[in-house]
Amino acid sequence: MSFLNLVEGPLFSFAAAVFLFGALWRLIGIIRIGRKKDISPPKASAAAGFIRGNLRHFIPRGIFAKRTMVHIVGGYGFHLGLFVLVFFGAYHIDFLNERILGFSWTAMPRWAFLITSAIAFAGLIMLWVRRISDPVMRLISNKDDHIGSWLTFLVMLSGCFAMEQAHDSLRATHMLLVDIWLVYFPFSRLMHGFTFILSRGNSGATYGRKGIDL
Amino acid sequence: MLMLAAFAAPAAAQSVRPPGNAVNLDDGIEDGPSNALGDVSDTDIWDNFRGGNPKDILAPTREGQMMTTTGQQWRVIREKFIRKYLGWAPLVVIGLLAVFYLIRGPMKIAGGRSGKTIPRFNLSARVAHWFMAGVFIILGLTGLIILLGRVVIAPYLGLEANSVLTSAAMQGHNLFGPIFIFALIWLFIKFVRGNFFQWVDLKWIFKLGGFFGGHVSSRQFNFGEKSWFWMVILGGIVISVTGVIMLFPGLVDDIRWLQLSTILHALGAVALIAVAFGHIYVGTIGMEGSLDSMLKGEVDENWAKEHHDLWYEEVTGKSAKEEDAT
Numbered sequence: 001m002s003f004l005n006l007v008e009g010p011l012f013s014f015a016a017a018v019f020l021f022g023a024l025w026r027l028i029g030i031i032r033i034g035r036k037k038d039i040s041p042p043k044a045s046a047a048a049g050f051i052r053g054n055l056r057h058f059i060p061r062g063i064f065a066k067r068t069m070v071h072i073v074g075g076y077g078f079h080l081g082l083f084v085l086v087f088f089g090a091y092h093i094d095f096l097n098e099r100i101l102g103f104s105w106t107a108m109p110r111w112a113f114l115i116t117s118a119i120a121f122a123g124l125i126m127l128w129v130r131r132i133s134d135p136v137m138r139l140i141s142n143k144d145d146h147i148g149s150w151l152t153f154l155v156m157l158s159g160c161f162a163m164e165q166a167h168d169s170l171r172a173t174h175m176l177l178v179d180i181w182l183v184y185f186p187f188s189r190l191m192h193g194f195t196f197i198l199s200r201g202n203s204g205a206t207y208g209r210k211g212i213d214l
Numbered sequence: 215m216l217m218l219a220a221f222a223a224p225a226a227a228q229s230v231r232p233p234g235n236a237v238n239l240d241d242g243i244e245d246g247p248s249n250a251l252g253d254v255s256d257t258d259i260w261d262n263f264r265g266g267n268p269k270d271i272l273a274p275t276r277e278g279q280m281m282t283t284t285g286q287q288w289r290v291i292r293e294k295f296i297r298k299y300l301g302w303a304p305l306v307v308i309g310l311l312a313v314f315y316l317i318r319g320p321m322k323i324a325g326g327r328s329g330k331t332i333p334r335f336n337l338s339a340r341v342a343h344w345f346m347a348g349v350f351i352i353l354g355l356t357g358l359i360i361l362l363g364r365v366v367i368a369p370y371l372g373l374e375a376n377s378v379l380t381s382a383a384m385q386g387h388n389l390f391g392p393i394f395i396f397a398l399i400w401l402f403i404k405f406v407r408g409n410f411f412q413w414v415d416l417k418w419i420f421k422l423g424g425f426f427g428g429h430v431s432s433r434q435f436n437f438g439e440k441s442w443f444w445m446v447i448l449g450g451i452v453i454s455v456t457g458v459i460m461l462f463p464g465l466v467d468d469i470r471w472l473q474l475s476t477i478l479h480a481l482g483a484v485a486l487i488a489v490a491f492g493h494i495y496v497g498t499i500g501m502e503g504s505l506d507s508m509l510k511g512e513v514d515e516n517w518a519k520e521h522h523d524l525w526y527e528e529v530t531g532k533s534a535k536e537e538d539a540t
Contacts, residue, residue: 070341118392129344134337160389161382170382
């Protein structure tokens with residue numbers, strides 16, 4: 001078995017299983033903690049607040065928008081860019097079709113892939129640079145944040161390096177980093193990819209129940 | 215040796231002797247025309263095929279000629295000059311900086327740190343700077359691999375390793391190129407204010423920036439910083455335009471633009487990489503307190519008074535000299 005087959009085959013299956021079960025385990029764990037019982041009579045629906053809290057956070061607050069512009073532009077550029085690259089990049093659709101799902105969908109054209117990659121890279125670099133430049137962000141960031149950022153960057157960079165599809169070693173490097181990223185994800189702050197719903201929802205539900213207009 | 219030569223001589227004579235059953239092919243064949251090569255020399259024939267002056271890379275092709283010589287000239291410039299010598303420029307700069315550091319040492323803040331700081335760069339300016347720095351490093355590394363891989367990597371790591379690295383570098387370089395254009399525009403918007411040359415810069419030039427002693431006045435940016443800024447902007451524009459031409463060759467209808475683009479792209483990039491080492495040196499180990507401005511956004515007051523006294527007075531409303539006296 002070649003190294004490429006190893007990282008695309010058994011190692012990928014193992015990493016994907018760790019990712020799925022680990023993320024599920026973390027999410028169930030968080031939900032099981034539950035919330036402190038609120039005995040005051042509700043003024044409005046907590047469930048509606050949960051949903052509103054989630055949606056409201058997608059739009060920056062007017063008074064903070066200018067101050068957090070780098071965060072907003074970088075955040076949206078990176079997260080949306082990465083999502084589009086993973087699920088609409090021709091290479092990824094082929095991989096998912098052949099290895100996991102058995103069906104495919106329309107991929108975006110190569111020019112769109114390149115533009116999206118550039119946006120995603122720019123966003124990620126902006127976010128990390130802000131993390132080290134802003135004194136508050138620097139203070140609240142720890143090793144986990146930096147490892148998560150750099151691991152994601154290396155996964156993307158190795159994918160970019162392998163785009164010519166001329167060398168198996170480049171593809172194998174990309175897939176090895178993907179495997180490591182999948183295993184690292186559930187046990188790190190990368191989990192915010194799932195937990196943001198609970199976090200925003202919790203705040204939204206708390207305020208919603210109190211009748212506060214978000 | 216003589217004995218070896220003695221044995222070798224008959225063997226060599228034997229190897230050129232025709233076999234016994236060999237047929238003489240010349241038998242019965244008449245001689246061809248005596249002027250088979252014609253009256254025109256090879257040089258004249260090729261001169262008629264190719265156009266332009268071989269030494270002039272920018273000259274247009276003469277009408278009716280089948281090929282240009284610019285491709286050959288481009289190859290010579292790239293192989294004999296750029297690849298052979300230009301790659302050394304960053305190393306030479308590093309060497310000079312090392313010698314300078316050993317002789318001069320770091321520029322310490324004269325009165326030591328005061329413990330009081332004043333804001334110099336806001337968050338978005340710092341992010342713009344580090345964003346450009348990150349993209350510049352990625353493009354610099356991948357670009358140098360593309361340009362010099364065959365002469366620096368291949369002889370030591372082998373052709374296969376060079377092929378893999380060059381393929382990766384090419385993809386990375388092409389993808390990060392457009393991000394550089396975005397970074398350049400962002401950097402320009404954030405830093406152009408205060409980077410226009412002023413009369414006070416002349417004093418900085420005459421005193422060689424104070425690197426060899428003496429105090430030099432300057433506003434928010436001194437002559438060295440301003441020169442670096444415009445070098446990045448103008449060099450960046452050259453690199454960006456030539457890079458876009460190379461990414462989209464269909465944009466130009468004459469191959470000489472592409473040849474010129476590769477040369478200008480390499481010259482501009484290597485020059486910026488070389489000078490960037492000077493920028494990094496002054497911003498880190500070369501000058502005490504400089505790095506704070508880009509890491510924390512604030513600088514020590516004594517640093518500001520020493521290196522940017524006019525800016526200090528403008529920002530604080532206090533006199534840099536009076537403060538020194540107290």
